[in-house]
Amino acid sequence: MNTQLQFTLILFTFLFIAVFTSFEIAHSESSNDESVTLTGNIICLYPETGSKNIEPIISATPCNKEKKHLHFFFETTRRDEKLYAIEGSPEAIKNLQKSQKRKNTQLTGKISGNQRAWIITVD
Numbered sequence: 483m484n485t486q487l488q489f490t491l492i493l494f495t496f497l498f499i500a501v502f503t504s505f506e507i508a509h510s511e512s513s514n515d516e517s518v519t520l521t522g523n524i525i526c527l528y529p530e531t532g533s534k535n536i537e538p539i540i541s542a543t544p545c546n547k548e549k550k551h552l553h554f555f556f557e558t559t560r561r562d563e564k565l566y567a568i569e570g571s572p573e574a575i576k577n578l579q580k581s582q583k584r585k586n587t588q589l590t591g592k593i594s595g596n597q598r599a600w601i602i603t604v605d
Contacts, residue, residue: 519590520566520602522557524581546579553578555589555602566593570604578604 527536528551538554545551553568553575568578570591581587591604 515592517590517592517605519588520555520557521559521586521588522555524568524578524584524587524589525554525556527552527554540584542584544580544582546576558586564600566595566600566602568602568604574604 523540526539526541526545526548528539528549529535530537541548555566555568557564557566568575568589568591570578578589589602589604591602594601594603
């Protein structure tokens with residue numbers, strides 16, 4: 483086989499792999515327009531006073547009267563158990579904070595993200 487044909491085959495192989503890989507990456511990123519319901523735990527992340535650390539808590543009571551903090555949702559029903567950052571309108575977050583049930587609860591929203599980070603946008 484001559485050198486030019488070998489080079490062409492190698493180049494074609496690399497191009498095929500590059501196109502296939504970019505197609506897979508594009509499909510691994512997700513943006514779902516449909517609402518889904520997940521089952522898991524709502525986790526509050528509170529900054530520790532006088533420290534640069536944060537404390538994750540699954541609260542037994544509503545957290546709407548607590549200091550400002552972030553919320554995550556740990557899905558527990560699938561084998562891969564994903565962690566989602568929770569986002570939404572201020573009203574949706576207030577409703578979430580008033581929720582009594584934090585363990586083994588259901589959360590409905592739109593999922594977006596990729597293999598590195600997942601977000602659930604609550605309505």
